[in-house]
Amino acid sequence: MTEYSLPEPGSDGLSELERTIGARKSRRSFADEPVGIETVATLLWSVQGLTHERDAVAMRASPSAGATFPMVAFLSVAPGGCDDLEAGLYRYVPDEHRLDPAIEESIHEDLTAAALDQAVVRGAPATIALAADYDRTTRQYPDHGDRYVHMEAGHAAQNALLVCESRGLNACPVGAFDDAELTETLALPDELDPLYLVPFGEPADDE
Template identity: 60%
Template sequence: MTSIALPKPEPRGETSVERAIATRASRRSFASTSVSIEDISQLLWAAQGITHVQDGVKMRAAPSAGATYPLVASLEVPSDGCPDLEAGLYRYDPGNHGIEPVLESSIHDELTRAALDQAVVGDAPATIVLAADEERTRQRYPDHGRRYVRMEVGHVAQNVHLVCESRELNCCPVGAFSDAELADVLVLPSSLEPLYLLPFGNRPDER
């Protein structure tokens, strides 16, 4: 399977951070339109993208204890979810700002069932799923590594949510799902634990 390069992320938005915070809300409805590859690129960059290099370490967009970076971001796209992507499952590659195809057919129904048939997942044109290799952080911080990983996934989710707000996309973080079923749907190795779903999409016309 060939890696897919994403458009270069644009670090300068039209909405201030303060404005995005003030207007942020968990929005559970989506327009029946596909999302753009530019939106997907920007959100994955906000989640786990490289922002700078410090002491030889590629630093990412969200804080990570000791720069251990235990999180892995997957992208699920249903049929007609994005005009530039086939339906299926992808893994984000922060180093190359690209996505690696994992499954080249739709898993949307399976993902929705794993998320307890929540409409916010079933109706979304795309979903970012965050999973963690907790041991990466626990090796360095045996006493508090688990706590740090949970903090980090919250940082990442807020990044994604604020960028959604700045781009006038709807997003609703979801933490209710069957752990084992979701891990199976995402073809996760045993070292990775799914922690958060971030379904997103265009805003419906409310006029």
């Protein structure tokens, strides 16, 4: 076998998704503007929303090892972060495509502190927080379950990043945070561990 120079990506035409993949980058500054509820809805759907059925079980926009679905998506809305939602923390309910209140006051300051005071979290009008119930997956896959859960967080976050890119929003994946502080800030039940944050918002003029 010999080395082979590949055709340019998209030499047969780029699809919309492929253009979005090519344009995505971590974008860390946000306009001082609220995000639209339609955007919030589409983003959460892309992370964990229902898309199809198999054997009468609802499947989701992100793949899940053995359809164990360990991932839970939360949405933190900063004060003024979304005209249609009060500031606070919400839990996304995939089966109903609904947001349930989880904490009925802003957690924005604490969320920023838990994320090591990163400006990308401080400046974002809203942040998706992914948490996982590892047991759901490790019960079925004792050897590889932990690894699968991490893979799933990547799938889910990437969907959100690509939806943001395709809608002209800025977003950045954030994995640097204090685990205990974030668990407390999100008031996570015992079975959930925090895994990933995706702050997002309208782009700042200078980006």
